Amino acid sequence: MIQPRAILRAFQLGIKSLMLHKLRSALTMLGIIFGVCSVIAMLAIGEGASYEAQKAIKKLGSNNIIIRSVKPAEENVVRSSGRSYVVEYGLTYGDAGRLQTTTPGIQHVLPMRIIRESVRFNRFSVPSQVIGTHPIYPEITGMELVRGRFITRNDEINTDNVCAMTVGLQSRLFPCQDPLEEEVRVGMDYYRVVGLVREKSSVEKRPQGSAGSEGQPVDSNLYIPLSSARRRFGETLFRRSAGSFEAERVQLHQITVQMKDSAAVERAVPEIEAMLRHFHTKKDYEVVVPLQLLRQAEQTKRIFNIVLGSIAAISLLVGGIGIMNIMLATVTERTREIGIRRALGARKRDIITQFLVETAVLSLGGGIIGVVVGVLVPMVVSHFAAMKTIITASSLMLSFGISGAVGIVFGLYPASRAASLSPIEALRHE
Amino acid sequence: MTSSPIIRLDRLEKTYDLGAIQVHALRGVTLDIESGSYVAIMGPSGSGKSTMLNVLGCLDRPSGGRYYLGGEDVSQMDDDQLSAVRGKRLGFIFQSYNLIEQLTVIENIHVPLFYQGRDLSECHDHCVKLAELVGLGHRLDHRPKELSGGQQQRVAIARSLANEPLMILADEPTGNLDSTTGTEILNLLDDLNSHGTTIILVTHGEEVAARAHRVLHMKDGLIDREVPQRTLLRVVAELEGNSAAEAPVS
Ligand SMILES: Nc1ncnc2c1ncn2[C@@H]1O[C@H](COP(=O)(O)OP(=O)(O)OP(=O)(O)O)[C@@H](O)[C@H]1O
Ligand SMILES: [Mg+2]
Numbered sequence: 101m102i103q104p105r106a107i108l109r110a111f112q113l114g115i116k117s118l119m120l121h122k123l124r125s126a127l128t129m130l131g132i133i134f135g136v137c138s139v140i141a142m143l144a145i146g147e148g149a150s151y152e153a154q155k156a157i158k159k160l161g162s163n164n165i166i167i168r169s170v171k172p173a174e175e176n177v178v179r180s181s182g183r184s185y186v187v188e189y190g191l192t193y194g195d196a197g198r199l200q201t202t203t204p205g206i207q208h209v210l211p212m213r214i215i216r217e218s219v220r221f222n223r224f225s226v227p228s229q230v231i232g233t234h235p236i237y238p239e240i241t242g243m244e245l246v247r248g249r250f251i252t253r254n255d256e257i258n259t260d261n262v263c264a265m266t267v268g269l270q271s272r273l274f275p276c277q278d279p280l281e282e283e284v285r286v287g288m289d290y291y292r293v294v295g296l297v298r299e300k301s302s303v304e305k306r307p308q309g310s311a312g313s314e315g316q317p318v319d320s321n322l323y324i325p326l327s328s329a330r331r332r333f334g335e336t337l338f339r340r341s342a343g344s345f346e347a348e349r350v351q352l353h354q355i356t357v358q359m360k361d362s363a364a365v366e367r368a369v370p371e372i373e374a375m376l377r378h379f380h381t382k383k384d385y386e387v388v389v390p391l392q393l394l395r396q397a398e399q400t401k402r403i404f405n406i407v408l409g410s411i412a413a414i415s416l417l418v419g420g421i422g423i424m425n426i427m428l429a430t431v432t433e434r435t436r437e438i439g440i441r442r443a444l445g446a447r448k449r450d451i452i453t454q455f456l457v458e459t460a461v462l463s464l465g466g467g468i469i470g471v472v473v474g475v476l477v478p479m480v481v482s483h484f485a486a487m488k489t490i491i492t493a494s495s496l497m498l499s500f501g502i503s504g505a506v507g508i509v510f511g512l513y514p515a516s517r518a519a520s521l522s523p524i525e526a527l528r529h530e
Numbered sequence: 531m532t533s534s535p536i537i538r539l540d541r542l543e544k545t546y547d548l549g550a551i552q553v554h555a556l557r558g559v560t561l562d563i564e565s566g567s568y569v570a571i572m573g574p575s576g577s578g579k580s581t582m583l584n585v586l587g588c589l590d591r592p593s594g595g596r597y598y599l600g601g602e603d604v605s606q607m608d609d610d611q612l613s614a615v616r617g618k619r620l621g622f623i624f625q626s627y628n629l630i631e632q633l634t635v636i637e638n639i640h641v642p643l644f645y646q647g648r649d650l651s652e653c654h655d656h657c658v659k660l661a662e663l664v665g666l667g668h669r670l671d672h673r674p675k676e677l678s679g680g681q682q683q684r685v686a687i688a689r690s691l692a693n694e695p696l697m698i699l700a701d702e703p704t705g706n707l708d709s710t711t712g713t714e715i716l717n718l719l720d721d722l723n724s725h726g727t728t729i730i731l732v733t734h735g736e737e738v739a740a741r742a743h744r745v746l747h748m749k750d751g752l753i754d755r756e757v758p759q760r761t762l763l764r765v766v767a768e769l770e771g772n773s774a775a776e777a778p779v780s
Binding site: 106109113117120121436437439440441442443444445446447448449450522523524527 | 584587589590591609610613614616617618622624628629630631632641642644645646647649689693
């Protein structure tokens, strides 16, 4: 019974009817447009806000536990005489060893020593992070090898002066030259470049106390064997700050512990904390558990989404009630017209189709415009407010679906009621 | 063709159930109407004329009795079939014109054809001819609001003719019109009848009824008598005579 021609005709009739009531149609649509648009925009903003946090956390790896050295609060610092002093704090090689041997379910322990130094080649000098670490590093952090190789076990054993650099550093240090097998200078030592890598994450390895370096690109990293780092740089790192030398004595800046699975993470965390408490007199470390952060972020996101979602739902509802009102009024006002049409041979079905098309065009048309506007608004927001927004397919479908359904149901109901009157009853209607 | 009854009513009843009371608008009307005839229904207000016409026009269902239209039992049909009957065989002219406000003259004339599945493009010429027939060929794109009552009624007539109906039902078609315009409208109906269309017309006016072949008189939901044509003609003649006699006085 559904013929394309009949549908086309019903469509023409519906559109025509709408065009004859331009203002009313436009106003009805406006309600739907705002409803749909606000749902999409709100969910997109909500989604975007939580996404950034989650992304950062996920990069850390949900099976990892990250232990960082933290410079203790000022009063705990042991001052030495004069204007310079040495601060000793942080994780030790001993900690790394103990973690390896005492934590159940552990897979890898990845110690890191992070030294802020300039890396030089020819005339170029790029402020970088020189990271002393183990060959296992790429595996744990998901680093990508672009060319050459990463540092190896042999390099480690031989305390070789070899290094792998990130593409970020390479582009600044070797703008027009192949870095492999070249020697770069850090401090007084030369390191042979053996590989080129690309970081998956660049967040976790900011050395402590470098809050002022936020603006600096952090993907200028140079990886060297931990043993080499220890030998070349010694334990005491100097930093010039505010006219005075500040020396820090830090063995390891970070230890990343990779666990078998997330269940092992949860079991290991209290044990690791207990162990560290036992061996550290002051709280000069922090334990970051990405898994827990992720859970918190998800929880926050859920609440956020519920709040935004209900606001959006209310606005859709208001839009829907608007549609309902207008449709009810329209159809009631047009009962006589329905009667005339019925007298002239229209079947119930014809009347219902006509109104169905009218409401469908209104609500779906409004829905589509709403979707377009709803997609544009988050874009504008992220452009001007530097806020990430994510438009999810589900929010599009949800808002579009609801507006469409509301429009059609509330348009169809009064129409079918009017159509089921006998023609004469409809005609008598005033 | 003129001899077979197009309408056969067998104890047709219509009762309006108003809850507390029941209004018996038709109390068992039995009637045959020949195809091609011109029938006028008269009677006092509230006697059931409109009710009768609505049932005849399949706009309303009888509550009892049988109604055969062209041999088919209409009283047993479902809603869609009734719509089809209205759309294919019947034309309506109402006292209050009942044009669709937002449509133009030509579009109004097209409506019955639309529901027969015809495109405006393919029957545009036909609709224009009908508009010309009723003298509105130059106002095709006007809306009902921009027309006088008589013009609107002519659009309604053109519209009732669009589907080439077997029968036209008119409920006081001249009720809202002055006598000159009314006469023009009635002349149109006469024309149609002379071309074979059955016409059933409800009226209060004797002159109007005088144009019909048969005049049925209703009272309290029944056809109480069929007024002989002669009587009516005499009445009309008397009326005309009176006005002729009065003319010199005033
Ligand atoms: N929809 C309705 N509901 C209830 N009663 C109705 C309805 N329509 C008509 N009636 C009743 O049916 C009876 C006949 O009404 P109808 O309209 O047929 O009279 P009529 O002969 O057309 O009168 P008029 O000459 O004033 O138009 C009246 O008593 C009227 O009150
Ligand atoms: Mg009446």
